[in-house]
Amino acid sequence: TLDLCISNDKEDVQRRNRGETEEEQRRNRGETEEQRRNRGETEEEQRRNRGETEEEQRRNRGETKGTKAVFSNSELLELEEFIPNVQSKSLEVKQKLLRYDLPRFREFKRKGLKLRWGRYSEEENLQIRRNVEDFLKLTLIQTPEELFFPQRFPEREHSLRDVRANHRFYQRIAEGLLRTCDQVYVRSKKIFDPRNHMGRFSEDELQALQKLHTIHGNDWKTIANKLERSIYACEKRHAQIGKRSEHGPWTPEEMHRLKRATKKHLKRALESSPSPGLDLGVDPGPSFFLLCSKLPWKKISQKVKSRSPDQCRRKWSDALPSLCVPVCQILYQLQVEDVSDVDWIQVAQSVG
């Protein structure tokens, strides 16, 4: 505990020396609202210390001009238990979460279930399909496309929307899923959009895309309707037509810039979230994780200058195995019995 206190004090001195404000220091210490309350700060003081304007404070209380709060701070705190960064969400998102999701989250908690994040599992996708199937049977709507895209059926759009509202569409499709209603809704739209998953653009489609963009600009809704492709596919495909970075083999200078930019980021990442065993050579896992994923390719690309973020990403991922082989060879030569016996500094020096 003493070591931890000393370490925290040292960090505070370093932060002050970096010229951080008190609020920035608290944020960087990862201090929670609860810890602030325990220090005796009132809610208002906390808001002031966060540097919020009166307007922001009002919005965060869920108020609009001339209205009272539509949700209480205690509800938000309760929501924070399930969604840690909820305070930073927009007012609209908070309102939706409180209205549709908080009661579901309470139920999950009672049953000892935890919310899920990241990619949807096969079982989750299956559950969405079951929910949609049930909803279609209940409402006698014929196809998922009518259900999720009523605007594509102008003659029935109004009645389709009515049916959805009357049968609590938004909540029903999320039944049995440990996600927010909005997350399930967005996911479902992608699953059931027949204009998705259509394969490569043909030459004709590419030409039409170019022409339509000249005529309609960034009105992707119109372009997508005319091409009968999803909005996402049109927009992304068009973005890729235009951007052409340097082609061909990477020059040594480019590789040098890539390594330098990546190294700089990794250094920062390791400093901000050091792995407990990293320096001791106990657990090489986290460093490998940092090497492989969650790298800010856009920023790295800006540093490399001549290559796109994607080119940098691919080059790095392709280069990783060649970096790993010498490490494996050295580990083999060292003939250590256990990973904890590895002298990682020696390994790093050997690899160069």
Place this chain on the structure above:
DNA sequence: TTCGCCATACAATGCCTGAA
């Protein structure tokens, strides 16, 4: 094996619309 192209997934959030 390297590289470029491509489609798609996921998350966040501001904007729009229609009913009350």
Place this chain on the structure above:
DNA sequence: TTCAGGCATTGTATGGCGAA
């Protein structure tokens, strides 16, 4: 005029495929 419900937009991540 307000606000719930829904939609559009943007940015980023991931991985398959084919050509060189």
